[in-house]
Amino acid sequence: MRPNIQKISVGDSTVYLCRLPEAPTKREREILGERQLLCEAFGHDVILRHNPQGAPYIDGKHTYISLSHTKENVCLAVNEHTPIGIDLEHISDRIHNVKQKMFSPSQLAQLSQFNSEAHTSILTLMWCTKEAVFKAEGRTAGYLGENVPVEPHHFLNNSFRLATRRYMYGISQVDIAGADEVCVLARQISPSANNVEQLLADHRKLLALLVDPDKTTSDLLPQLRQYCSPKTPDIILVGGSGLDVSLDDYVDAVKQLFPSTPVVLFPGSTSQFTAKADALMFLSVISGRNAECIIGQQVAIARKVKESGITTLPMGYILIDGGIHSSVEKATHTQALRQDNPQLIVDTAIAGELLGMRLIYLEAGSGADIPVGNNIIRGVRLSTDVYLIVGGGIRTPEQMKIAFAAGADMVVIGNHFEQHPEQIQSFIDAIDSLNEKKSEL
Ligand code: 1GP
Secondary structure, eight states: OOTTOEEEEETTEEEEEEEOOOOSSHHHHHHHHHHHHHHHHHOTTOOEEEOTTSOEEETTOOOEEEEEEOSSEEEEEEESSSOEEEEEEEOOTTHHHHHHHHSOHHHHHGGGGSOHHHHHHHHHHHHHHHHHHHHHTTSOSOTTTTSSOOOGGGGGSSEEEEEOSSEEEEEEEOOOSSTTEEEEEEEEEEEOTTOHHHHHHTOOOEEEEEEOTTTSOTTHHHHHHHHSOSOOOSEEEEOOSOOOSOHHHHHHHHHHHSTTSOEEEOOSSTTOOOTTSSEEEEEEETTSOOHIIIIIHHHHHHHHHHHHTOEEEEEEEEEBOOSSOOHHHHHHTOOOBOTTOHHHHHHHHHHHHHTTOSEEEEEOOTTOSSOOOHHHHHHHHHHOOSEEEEESSOOSHHHHHHHHHHTOSEEEEOHHHHHOGGGHHHHHHHHHHHHHHHHHO
């Protein structure tokens, strides 16, 4: 090994670091430095390339690499098995000029638990972590957003775990010589527990708890959390017909209480959007003939949703008569489809599938007297390959099991858990035993 190169093992990754060699321009110094490290790691035949996102890779080799430089140094991280990202930063007071842009007020407020001399290096480490995760994620995430939830207290340890919407990462501070630079390595561990796509693809039956920001008072959320112990529902849906609550704060509160449960927006209108959730049901009311609810509101919110980068789940929403005049009927000015005409419901679901909707929601309406009949669920199941969600008026584990047996993939319960939060665990136990039986087959 060249004497000027440091080689550091971090778990199953290797980090190489050296000073930038002399050359006329900064970029030439960087290229020469990178080259030295790449030759050290892979030999002199190594060819460095970049994919369209700008991520580096080695021509002809299935090895993950990541590179970073400062004005003085360059480093290379190598892992044989899993994507990684590395970032090296010079510790400088200048970070205070951009910290408001890079971190949220709540991230910054937590700095107060450290003495002020440590603030600059902790902010630099937080920045390094965002950059390292951005690189490990394939340079596709909006890394300056809230997608990398790094916080000052994480650096009380040399390594910790962090979940983005897509993946869980192992974050390590790399112990480099020299006190005026910091270096962070992010290593992808697994799809994040909050990765909704992954959860839906798992072929498990899922229970969703629906919370309505207008109805679920602030003390009901902690109460629900208390009863969700030891196990929580698989998904929390946030949505309702009212408009008056800030969904940013509400989703924050839900995520604080249920940090490892995906939070998915199930919006009653365009005002119910926040990029803080893990995913959005991008839904169209295909049982009705109100163009505003089929495509109007979707167009109004489309750009905002796209720019946020949130995971979207294209969904056909079919309102079915549950024996009450539901709030959805009132809000959408549409009529529910009658349960005695199952063919129309099934045809509507097929049309949704053909239009590209990956999810179909059979909705009897919140607080319905009569849940969606199992003949209807079975009819849709047999005629489509969609991800099938059923909700409205389900009040017992038996009703939930009937919906699953007929072919539902996810059952949604709102009202009943609001009124009887203490019963939530018995529903979770029932779904667990269903999933266990399924995996034994
Ligand atoms: C409502 O389907 C959901 O949109 C859940 O209904 O509140 O009756 O459980 P409940």
